[in-house]
Structures are given as C-alpha cells and as structure tokens.
Amino acid sequence: MTVDSGNELEQQIAEWRAYMRRRRELHTTDAEELEDHLRDRIAELTSAGLHADEAFLIAVKRMGSLDELSREFAREHSERLWKQLVLTGDDAGKPSSGNRRELFIMIAFAAVAALGIKAPALFGVSMEGGGTFYARNLGLFALAPLAAYFAWRRRLAPAVIGVLAALFAVGAAAVNAFPMAEDSQTIVLSAIHLPIALWLVVGVAYTGGDWRNDRRRMDFIRFTGEWFIYFVLIALGGGVLTAFTVGTFSAIGLDAETFVGTWLVPCGAMAAVVVAAWLVEAKQSVIENMAPVLTRVFTPLFTVTLVVLLGAIVWSSNGIDVERDVLIIFDLLLVVVLGLLLYAISARDPAAPAGIFDKVQLALVVTALVIDVLVLAAITGRITEFGFTANKTAALGENLVLLANLSWSAWLFFGFVRGRLPFGRLERWQTRYLVVYAAWAWIVVLAFPPLFAFA
Structure with a gap:
C-alpha cells in the first residue's frame, strides 16, 4: 500500500x-x-x-x-x-454505461430547463416586453427542472412527487394570480422569496423525501454550497464565452448581442442550474476539497470586516440607514455569514475537539448578531415613526429570523468552545432551522400581497 x-x-x-x-x-x-x-x-x-x-x-x-x-x-x-x-x-477514466445514461438524462433535463425559459414567447410573452413576468417566475423556470431531475435520480414515490408538484403550483399561482402592480413592493418581495421557498422544496427532492432526517438535511446544506461554487464557475466561464461571441461576431460585421441577450444567456443560465447539480453529484471529491478551503479563507476575512464595521459605527456614532438598498446590503451580509457558518459546520468532523478556527467562527457569529440587533433597532424606529410597509415588515421579519438563529448558534458555539456542549447540538440546530426559513419565505410569497393590498 x-x-x-x-x-x-x-x-x-x-x-x-x-x-x-x-x-x-x-x-x-x-x-x-x-x-x-x-x-x-x-x-x-x-x-x-x-x-x-x-x-x-x-x-x-x-x-x-x-x-x-x-x-x-x-x-x-x-x-x-x-x-x-x-x-x-x-x-478509472472510462465511464460505465450507467454513467453515460445519467449524463444523457442530465442533458435532457438541462435542455428542458433551457427551452422552458423561452416557452412563454410562444404565447406572446417576450423577454423584451414581458415586464416583470420573467422576474416573478424565474424561480419556477430555474428550479422546477432541477426538482424533476432529483425526483428521477432519487426514484421518489408518486406521493412525494405529487406534494412537490403541488408546492410548485402554489408558488406559480401566487406570483401570477395576485393582482400586483409592476412597481409594487409585494411583487419584488415575491420575486426574491419564491426562489428561496422553492429551493427548499428542491431540498425535499434531494433528500429523497426524507426531509425529517437531520443527516439528510445536512447533506442538502453541503450540496447547496457545492452547487453554488459550481454554478459560479460555470457563470464565469459563460461570461468569457459571451464576451468572445460578441467580440468575434462584431469583428466580421455581425451583431450577436440580440442572440446573446435573448437566447445564450437565459437558456445557458437555466441549463447551468441542472448541470451544476449533476457536477456536484458526479465530481463530489473535487468540491469537497475546495469548499472547506474557501470557507476557512473567507471566515476570518468576514470576521475582520464585521469587527471593523462595528468599530466604525461606534466611532462615527452614525446609525444604520434603513433605506431599502441599505437593508438589502446588510441582510445579504448576514446571509453570507450564515452561509459560511452552515458550510463550515457541514464540512467539519463533529468528533474533533474545538480549535482556533471554531473560536474565529464564534467571533463571526457574535459580531453578526450585534449588527443584526443594530439593524433591527433601526427598522423598529422607522416603523414606529412612519408605520408598516411591505418592505419594512419583510426586513423586520427576516432579521428576527436571523436573530433567533444567530443568538442560539452563538450560545451553542460558546458552549462547544468551552467544552460543555457537543458539536452535534449546533449541527442539529442549523439543519432543523431550515424549516423556519422555508416557512417565512412562503409567508412572504402567499400572505404579504393580500396583507398589504398588493401594493
């Protein structure tokens, strides 16, 4: 040996x-x-x-x-x-007949995804004149073929497939049947939260219908991080291909921008959703080595960034602006922190003792928790002064959801670092909290439009 x-x-x-x-x-x-x-x-x-x-x-x-x-x-x-x-x-280098069959079936699902984004054009809804239709339905176009792919790959029972189809149908009805104006806040919120809700529906398909299993949910968290890395790599390669396509055709006097904008980019993006998932399944060991490295690189960097941000807020005595764009930036920052935490947990050996990296993660969670409290204070102040709107209510709810997760995560991490709690407690907490994210996303999609009069 x-x-x-x-x-x-x-x-x-x-x-x-x-x-x-x-x-x-x-x-x-x-x-x-x-x-x-x-x-x-x-x-x-x-x-x-x-x-x-x-x-x-x-x-x-x-x-x-x-x-x-x-x-x-x-x-x-x-x-x-x-x-x-x-x-x-x-x-080792020769694909078996079973692998070839899976490759061809993946290509078929990717082709369905690519062509599906163009299907509305058959009914007169083009990308140029479709208004917000494509923004509202992007999650459906991207994730329905992916859910179908996993339903085939996991050999899901008909009853589970029926539940998944019903959830996709409910999401489609909500974003298309509600009479929301194109410039309304609720239509933007629906377009943002529907992909989140449907991604967790895809998670049910990924786990083979065994969503109650903590380990299978952790597998899905791990898959999500790996899928994101592959999708970004494909997107970067696609950007280079797009630039070369436009440049080379322009060199011979032909305009390829229309083809790129209406066919290459949208169809390629939809197909890449399925292709990235297949790559995660087929090339697991590559990303399993890459993703933990990226997590260990960016966790200290984000920790330093948040500490400096907190120091700047204290030194300047400036509160946090609660305009929509600013809230989105802070919420994205907290989501990235949560993503780093989730993937670091999924890639860690739970039997290993606490180390320096765990202490860095604890610092990251605590600083994110403090920033979340500051954002919540700013949002609450604006709501008290000017009243509720769809955007402010959604921001309030999302930061409360993050506050609960970060607070208990910080407590569990602190107990683990001090040797008083097993790491498995933190792992189970994160996997079980996914249900809360799914519930909140569905509330925003289904309840917010009528609650705020579709405004």
Missing part, C-alpha cells in the same frame, strides 16, 4: 467513524469496536491484492451483514463519497 493510498484510506475511515459517532444508538466503545472489525476486514482484503479504496468499500458493505447502521452508511454514502469499483484501477 502506498503512502497516498494509506492517507486516503485513513480519511475514508475517519469519515466513517464520524458518521458512526453521530448516531445516538451507538456508544463510543461500540463505534470503536466496529472500527476494529472494519480495519481487520480491510487488512484481509488488501492482503488479498485489492486496492485500499476497493477494500474499504467492500468491507463497509460486508459490515452491513453485522450491523444495520454500517449497512445504512454503505447504502447512502458509497455513491456520494467513494468511487464505485467500476471506477477504480484501470477503468
């Missing part, structure tokens, strides 16, 4: 060990005994001539006959975390 394969094997065993220790049914001694069995079987298989990754996969699957938890681990993680036997050794 080479040094590299030995390191990879130890990493795989560490992930298996972390998974076992998260199970409440197992005591530490039980997990250690299972690990001893696993190592013995791996040693037997490697001595018989198998590669380390092959031996690990087979050993875990054989352990399933001894323990139900190990069998569950093998079933749910063999495809996601480790290459199947057909992708190892001499065949």
